[in-house]
Amino acid sequence: MENTIYQSMKAAIRLLDNQGIIANNLANVSTNGFKETFNLTIKDEDINNLHKIRTQKYYNFSEGILTNTQRKLDLIVKDNGWLAIKDINGKEAYTKNGHLKTNSKGQLTIQNYKVIGNQGYIKIPNNINIKILSNGKIQKIDEQENKDFDKEIGSLKLVRFSKNDLIQKDNGLFYLKNNKLNQYSEALHDDTVRVQSEVLEASNVNPTKNMIDMISNARQFEMNMKMISMYDQNTERANQLFNINN
Incomplete structure (x- = not known):
């Protein structure tokens, strides 16, 4: 269970990092020549092992309008x-x-x-x-x-x-x-x-795409927080049962 909480927290941290990048993109929609930034999630061979998931920052160097x-x-x-x-x-x-x-x-x-x-x-x-x-x-x-x-x-x-x-x-x-x-x-x-x-x-930031990504990140972050809360509650109940049986 502790491993599940750890994995959920790591995922939440990545989402927070992505949210910061998206927010910066949106803040620079009107900044001349600004280049959009995004995080690319990279998984090692074992795609089910979240410990091996890492992110790398990339830039969209395409020309703005x-x-x-x-x-x-x-x-x-x-x-x-x-x-x-x-x-x-x-x-x-x-x-x-x-x-x-x-x-x-x-x-x-x-x-x-x-x-x-x-x-x-x-x-x-x-x-x-x-x-x-x-x-x-x-x-x-x-x-x-x-x-x-x-x-x-x-x-x-x-x-x-x-x-x-x-x-x-x-x-x-x-x-x-x-x-x-x-x-x-x-x-x-x-x-x-x-x-x-x-x-x-002009900036090459796509505001529509970034807004959609921000909403998606927020929902995924909320889901991970709920999972952590649920596992925490289950742990507390398990401890209570253990104390009763003793």
């Missing part, structure tokens, strides 16, 4: 390229969110994280006309005597990794896995990565 915004600081990073940013701890992280803004100092940011350029942070002067080229270079456009003159004011740091090299953390940003840090001691700009400006990629 693209929207033309006609905003100069919006962009998408094509294929498996990524934008590089600095998180609140000063660590380099990667994102597909191309909704760029400027902070009070004129520095480019994404979700309040500073965007990394090839030569440090990128500052955009106020009240200028800019364009972002497909290679990530940012140019200032001056119009003089009905002619346009372009001047480069910065260049985005664009990187490319294998999808299996990345792990997503609670802040929604992707990082290199620990076992890959030595291989990529410092991520370098990849000249082959391309962007497209004035377009945004």
